[in-house]
Amino acid sequence: MSLLTFFQKGSAILGMNARNLTYIRPHNLKNAKRLADDKIASKRLLKKAGVPVPRLIAKVSSHATLDHYDFSTLPNSFVLKPNQGLGGSGILIVYGRKKGRNDAWVKSNGKIVTIDDIKAHIRNILDGAFSLSGSPDIAFFEERLQLSPKLKPYAYKGIPDIRIIIYNSVPVMAMLRLPTKESDGKANLQQGGIGVGIDMATGTTTTSVIGKSKLIDYIPGSRLLLKGVKIPHWDDMLLLAVKAQKASGLGFLGADVAIDRERGPVFLELNARPGLSIQVANLAGLKRRLERVEGLKIKSAEHGVRVGKNLFGGEIEQELEETSGKSVIGSVEKVTFHGVNDKKIEVEAKIDTGAYSTSIDYELARQLGFGELVDYWKKIDLSKLSLERGKGRTIETQLLKEHQKNIPQLHDVSVIFASSGVSARPVVKIIFEMDKRTITAKVNIVDRSDLTYPSIIGKRNLHRFLVDVSK
Amino acid sequence: MFSTHSLASFENIHPIVEYMTFNNVPLETVTILLLFPFIATLVVLLRQVIGLQAFGIYTPSIIAIAFIAMGRHDVGGVQYAIAIYIAVLTIGMLMRYTMQKLRLLYLPRVAITITVVTICTLLILTAGGVMGRIGFAQAELFAILIIVTLVEKFVAVQIEKGSRPALILAIETLIIALISYFLMSTSTSTGLAVTEFILEHPYSILLLIPFHIFLGRWTGLRASEYMRFRDVIDKIQ
Structure with missing residues (x-):
């Protein structure tokens, strides 16, 4: 890419200068900004507008109130926040009471927090240690949201939240923020x-970034793929964010929404x-998107959500295919097998990334012209074989040697350890077509008569595809 | 703050400046004040176009002035200014970890940090004196104080954003101060030329205003943002 096109493409990106001058300055007026910086006031206002928010437990607005505050009234788990804290700083989250103690709680990292610790933290908040320009602040306790089971595997301790950028009543870009070990259970990118x-x-999730600009595919230290996660309550969440924009008067809004196990989407901030x-998380320029919704006449919150979904969605599949050279398939796909003598049979196959190899049912194998092999195999007495792990390869070679001379269709033998038990299966070489691609595969034959699909495609034959489980 | 000796040797000082000095405004004061808008311009340029963040505009400008003042050529003290600066940062970092355990309120905590920084500064100055920098040890009180008070800014950012961002901002501030020093201190040849130019053309500070109006409306990406978003730019069609 030449330097010139590099700079031209840069015009799609929203930088600090343009964000401040073109979007924040004219669209986020002083009063609205003040509201956004005051968490208690925004909570009150949003609640009135019918937007669900975390319940306020208590607020501590001065050292005098702190001295008289009865800490025994606090619930087992709660979040302590500075009212005007910046970028997620100064937030203390406790997950439960320390067993057998009434005056101590446990943090996400297992550390104990005593009433004295909480008091010191509140004093720091009151003294303005976390507020903009160090001005005195208010501390408040609010309900701790319960992690939704769907997102649980992806979040380290804290609650993941979803940041949605709303402009002109249209949701233009969104990102899921996951707390990590480094970020101490907080979801802010600046904090890791x-x-x-x-x-x-x-x-559905697409690409991921950790910290300010490092691209990743998996959660560090795990094999959890970040791509292809379907966010629950997606439409409700977008609607909530647009409603919050209307209520707050912030023309250019970053809405933070979380999902509570019981309450569903809850507006955080x-x-x-x-x-x-x-x-970076979306690998897309925000400025170009903002320019596309500029001046559109949006009639209602629902309308805004529709426009956002239409304008800024659906591109991922195509994009993924272009960048990875892989096509995106669902968890069940139509597959055409090419049998003996060019016989073609189309079936629905289960795409199973948990299986190593591809299998077909006896009946399907028979239709594809492998009837002779199926009958032969059914007659062999395999019960005498001691099939155990580690010996698989020896048994495979032994069986192949013994039977290939009798039945030339037999390409190989495969000993498979599956959840249903161990089995020795005959393997044939078959060509199949899936999503306009032709694959030559070693396919094992097994009795699938009591299963829904006559075939599963295993990961050995899936390296040219990406699987979207929501499809 | 400046050695008037070198300034007075300029030949074509503008009549306005001469009128001021004739009326007992020290030439060094005039020079520093005239340099201030230029330093501010440099800070703005580095922030808006290059993307060096630093601690706002006031802190880097005033520290740049402190560097220029301490680095005047008959004292040669810019390395001491840097030493004090680095001492402030190091102590600020160390104190954060040691004092977390003490669980103190914010202001007393900063006050303790200031005390330790003061002790270190005195040690650095004494060391300078021992090595024969008498002029240095006696002067530049305000320059030193300016650098020492950086510690509050540093600790505040540390609490607000964490140690790493605070350190990055502090290093960026140091870079800006050093660039200002090399461009405007009378102990460097470019600095001497710039100072001479300003004293000959004091009205030139007015020309900075249209430049700032331009920068104030400029919405392009910063150089640092081209770096930060290079993966995104690669993907855009």
Whole structure:
């Protein structure tokens, strides 16, 4: 790429200068900004507007109130926040009471927090240690949201939240923020959290970034793929964010929404100065998107959500295919097997990344012209074989040697350890077509008569595909 | 703050400046004040176009002035300014970890940090004196104080954003101060030329205003953002 096109393409990106001058300055007026910086006030206002928010437990507005505060009234788990804290700083989360103690709680990292610790933290908040320009602040306790089971595997301790940028009543870009070990259970990217881009139309995750700009595919230290996660309650979430924009008067809003196990989407925070890393998480320029919704006449919150989904969604599949050279398939796909003498049979196959190899049912094998092999194999007495792990390869060679001379269709033998038990299966070489691609595969034959699909495609034959489980 | 000796040797000092000095405004004061808008311009340029963040505009500008003042050529003290600066940062970092355990309120905590920084500064100055920098040890009180008070800014950012961002901002501030020093201190040849130019054309500070209006409306990406978003730019069609 030449330097010139590099700079031209840069015009799709929203930088600090343009964010501040073109979007924040004219669209986020002083009063609205003040509201966003005041968490208690925004909570009150949003609640009134019918947007669900975390319940306020108590607020501590001065050292005098702190001295008289009865800590025994606090619930087992709660979040302590500075009212005007910046970028997620100064937030204390406790997960439960320390067993057998009434005056201590446990943090996400297992450390104990005593009433004295909490008091010291509140004093720091009151003295303005976490607020903009160090001005005195208010501390408050609020309900701790319960992690939704769907997102549980992806979050380290804390609650993941979803940042949605709303402009002109249209959701333009979104990102899932996951707390990590480094970020101490907080979801802010500046503090080492993970940002995952989201396809606006489907609410499915796309690309991911950790910290400010490092791209990743898996959660560090795990084999959890970040791509292809379907966010629950996606449409409700977008609607909530647009409603919050209307209520708050912030024309250019970074809405933070979380999902509670029982309550569903809950609005966390209004952000009048949303960060720019969302563009890295989505590998897309925010400025171009903002320009596309500029001046559109949006009639209602629902209309805004529709427009956002139409304009900024559905591109991921095509994009993935272009960048990876792989096509995106669902968990069940139509597959055409090419049998003996060019016989073609189309079936629905289960795409199973948990299986290593591809299998077909006896009946399907018979239709494809392998009837002779099926009958032969059914007659062999395999019960005498001691099939155990480690000996698989020896048994395979032994069986192949013994039977290939009798039945030339037999290409190989495969000993498979599956959840249903161990079995020795005949293997044939078959060509199949899936999503317009032709694959030559070693396919094993097994009795699948009591299963829904006559075939499963295993990961050995899936390296040219990406599987979207929501499809 | 400046050695008037070198300034007075300029030949074509503008009549406005001469009128000021004739009326007992020290030439060094005039020079520093005239340099201030230029330093501010440099800070703005580095921030808006290059993307060096630093601690706002006031802190890097004033520290740049402190560096220029301490680094005047008959004292040669810019290395001491840097030493004090680095001492402030190191102590700020160390104190954060040691004092977390003490669980103190914010202001007393900063006050303790200031005390330790003061002791270190005195040690550095004494060391300078021992090595024969008498002029240095006696002067530049305000320059030193300016650098020492950086510690509050540093600790505040540390609490707000964490140690790493605070350190990065502090290093960026140091870079800006050093660039200002090399461009505007009378102990470097470019600095001497710039100072001479300003004293000959004091009205030139007015020309900075249209430049700032331009920068104030400029919405392009910063150089640092081209770096930060290079993966995104690669993907855009």
